Amino acid sequence: MSLAAFAQLVALSALWGASFLFIRIASPQLGPAVLAGLRIGLATLTLAFIMRALKHRWPWTHWRELLWISLSAIAVPFMLFAWAGLHVPSSYSALINTSYVMFGCLFAAWMKVDTLSVRKVAGCWVGMLGIGMIVRLGPIDLSPTALLACLAALIASVCYGIAVPLTKRALAHIEPLPIAAMTHAWSLVLLAPWAVYDAPKAQWSTQALLATAVMGIVTSGMAFWLHLRVMRHISSTAAMTPAFMIPMFGVLWGHLFLGEPLSSGMLAGAALALIAIALISEIKLGAKPPGDANATP
Numbered sequence: 001m002s003l004a005a006f007a008q009l010v011a012l013s014a015l016w017g018a019s020f021l022f023i024r025i026a027s028p029q030l031g032p033a034v035l036a037g038l039r040i041g042l043a044t045l046t047l048a049f050i051m052r053a054l055k056h057r058w059p060w061t062h063w064r065e066l067l068w069i070s071l072s073a074i075a076v077p078f079m080l081f082a083w084a085g086l087h088v089p090s091s092y093s094a095l096i097n098t099s100y101v102m103f104g105c106l107f108a109a110w111m112k113v114d115t116l117s118v119r120k121v122a123g124c125w126v127g128m129l130g131i132g133m134i135v136r137l138g139p140i141d142l143s144p145t146a147l148l149a150c151l152a153a154l155i156a157s158v159c160y161g162i163a164v165p166l167t168k169r170a171l172a173h174i175e176p177l178p179i180a181a182m183t184h185a186w187s188l189v190l191l192a193p194w195a196v197y198d199a200p201k202a203q204w205s206t207q208a209l210l211a212t213a214v215m216g217i218v219t220s221g222m223a224f225w226l227h228l229r230v231m232r233h234i235s236s237t238a239a240m241t242p243a244f245m246i247p248m249f250g251v252l253w254g255h256l257f258l259g260e261p262l263s264s265g266m267l268a269g270a271a272l273a274l275i276a277i278a279l280i281s282e283i284k285l286g287a288k289p290p291g292d293a294n295a296t297p
Contacts, residue, residue, distance in 0.1 A: 005238075008230050012223050013242040017249025019219045021257060022211035029208040032082030037195025038209075040074065040188045042216025047181035047225060059178040063186075065170055066179060070186035073163035078191065080156035087149035094247045096153040098131045101240045101280070103161025108236040111165045119279050120237055127244040127276030133269025167228065168236040176228035184221065241280055244273040 026035050051058070059066060084093050102124040108114035170179055231239040248270050 002233075005230050005234050008226065009239075009242055010245060012227055012230075013245035014249045015219050015223050016242060016246045018253050019215055019250075021250075021253055022215050022219075025211040026208040026215070027082075027085070029203040029205055030212065031198050031202050032085060033079075033191070033194045033198040034202045035212060036078045036082055037188070037191050038212045039216040039220050040078070040184055040191060042213060043221035043224065044181065044184040044188050046217045046221035047177070047184055050225070051177060051181050054177065056175065056177055056181075059174050059182055062170070062174055063182070065166075066174075066182045067186050069163055069166050069170060069179070070183035070190070072159040072166060074183060074187040075190040077156040077159045078187070079194070080152040080159075084149040084153040084156070087145050088153070092150060093153045094250070095128070095131050096150060097157055097160070098128050098243045098247070099154065100157035100160035100164075101127065101237075101243050103158050104164040104240045105161075105237050107161050108165040108168070111169065113165045113168045114236045123276040123279030126279065127273050130269040130272025130274075130276060131244060131247050133265050133272065164236045164240055168231060168239070171228065171232045176232060177225055180221070180225040180228055184224070237280055241277045244276050248273055 023035070030038070081093055081097075102121075105114070105116055105120055105124060109116035167179065227239070227242075251270075
């Protein structure tokens, strides 16, 4: 992976890490279903507008392939993580989410879109250890509901692991922008009934709607498209390294803007996460950056 591609993944991780701040603002007021529905709806509108502006066609002939991607990358994980967040602390979900890198490595090797090496496996385990130190898991009541919530988060991570090689394969014959737009549109169709059902329970506020707008337009719509643009030029395993960077930025933004404590253990965990990223991504100085002159969106 080129240094330019890595820099773009860092920038995307910073955006996705900031989502934790906005989720803390919007989710308690809107509820997870309404938040997910609005977020995906705004992302779909944003990407549809860009599609029209750039005169791209919707990939209707690939609707079945993109439906599977939307299920595994957006719709199912959003629902499972939203439910899990009601029963276990977000730190548990953040740690469990990093396991998708391991699942992604296995599925990518099985689908023959990437290779599995000792270095990558070691990087996965080092990264999960580092994130465990960052999120500082505290004691919870291991009730049946809490265990089911952890299982839901794990299944969501498996879905993410499946989605990466599926997306990498689709990028071989479909442009990034149509993939981003179509998968969000499918996810909106799938999640809209749930969001509409829970809408009367939501507590609408300007603050929550603004936070949701930023997530929908920027961290879901634009960022997802940009991530696909980078993914075209790197391995599927390297494309998953933001899983280790997102919690780091989430903690950093929480410390800077919410005054949350920053401990030496978190810094040590961040160092391990960076080592994991180096092991997995195989950064190469001077390599061809993503998005060259002949690339299309």
